[in-house]
Amino acid sequence: FSMWTNYFDLILEWSAWMPSKIEALRGLCVVIPCSFTLSPQYESWLTASCKGIWMKRWSQVFDSSLTGTGFNEIPGNLTGNLEHKECTTVLNDLPYLNHYFYFRLECGSSLKFSFSESVRIVTKDDPSQPTLTPATVEVMEGTSVNLICSAAAPCPTLPPTLTWTPTLTGSMQDFPEPQNQVLTSVMNFTVSHVHHGEEITCTALYKQKPGMSEKSSQKSLTVTVFYSPKNTSVSVRPSFSVVQDSSVSLTCSSSANPYVLSYNWYRVIGEQVTQIGAGKSLTLDGKASDSGEYYCEALHALGMEKATVLVVQFACKCEYVHCLLYICLLVVLYLTTGELVKIGVPMFYRS
Incomplete structure (x- = not known):
């Protein structure tokens, strides 16, 4: 024993x-x-x-x-x-x-x-991938996020260099951990809607002795940002000048995550604002009374945003006819005289 x-x-x-x-x-x-x-x-x-x-x-x-x-x-x-x-x-x-x-x-x-x-x-021959924490980022806009990238650093005389791409507005700090043979970089930034879908990459670059090429490895993640409607605007089809009795389609577009599912349309007459429709598009028949100011509103669980007011003007058909006759007269004079003739604007067009 x-x-x-x-x-x-x-x-x-x-x-x-x-x-x-x-x-x-x-x-x-x-x-x-x-x-x-x-x-x-x-x-x-x-x-x-x-x-x-x-x-x-x-x-x-x-x-x-x-x-x-x-x-x-x-x-x-x-x-x-x-x-x-x-x-x-x-x-x-x-x-x-x-x-x-x-x-x-x-x-x-x-x-x-x-x-x-x-x-x-x-x-x-090749370095291991860095570790990126957290592995995924799904946050609300305005959230402060810490991304932590750690790379092996077994050789103290030639430690790796950690870089972040793209360059984000925020703070970055490196923390050597020689006892654990690790180099850690912490990136802190405030998430904006512009970061949604952006791929953020941490790259570890290992320097070599003279005559040897550098080695690198990287780790990436894609940022998901939940945000209220942004860049709400109204587009018009057809986009050129519109005459009476020709319908036009107004379309509301907005960026948000999740997607905007609800739109409202408003008409502005003086100081009075009236809701006139709902949905992504609004069709105007082209009556003279349809001329005026319009805007849309994008609604979302996280908020809402209004588009800039758009002025829609339906021109009388007679103005286009007078203009066409005037152009035809210029063409005839040019063909008969061989030169451009300066003439006054017809009275019926000046009105």
Whole structure:
């Protein structure tokens, strides 16, 4: 029983902490956060003479005592203080990797121990997509929204740059999280109706060493904005000058989300406003009495908006006949004389 007790005590006392998995870009660096514990009676053995070694299976890939000599399979730097039981290490110029790495502590010839815990390091040619939170944005106009973009930042000397497109009117702030190997950018803006249907993209750009092309990855979301009627207006068909007894169609259009389903039509006579119809379109028969000022109103669960007043004028047919005769007279004079003749406007047209 005593033997097993001592064995489990050893396991608890001699242990290392490190992430279970780290992803990095090939050719760049990676930080391995690492710390360890050991039996109290050995803590006094932790001196400046200690060194940290990283093993891949049974082969040694990094020895802190060989830093800068060029003899390490993977160059790097032990940034942790072994005397404080810190074994954090930066490995540089990463080759293709998909292996488990183990930490070994050596303090002279008396203290040598390989910890059983491991970290799996996977290198890739292309960076992973950033994460975008929230994944969807469906809000009312005027709402203040925070978009959070996070990208992996395993190499502290060449961290990614996060950019937002399109450029939004608002505030943006980056928050490095070296302990989590993440760079986070927070975009805050107030949602307007112009953002409805807009795709917002966060791009993570990873710089490379000289001679290597930059790498990037991105994540996008589409904004849905619920808003009351906007840009309400009236269009006329036919759009040219209209004579009496020729009907015209007035059409009301408006932008809203959800779509506008209810329209009302009004006629303005002096200071009196009268509702004369409902629906998206209004047809006028072309009577002289139909000439006047009209506007439409778009109704919505979130609000309403009125269009600018439109003046509709139905001209008397006789004016167009007089004008046509006048033009014909000019043409005849030109054909007979060979030149344009300046003549007065006929009295019947001047009226």
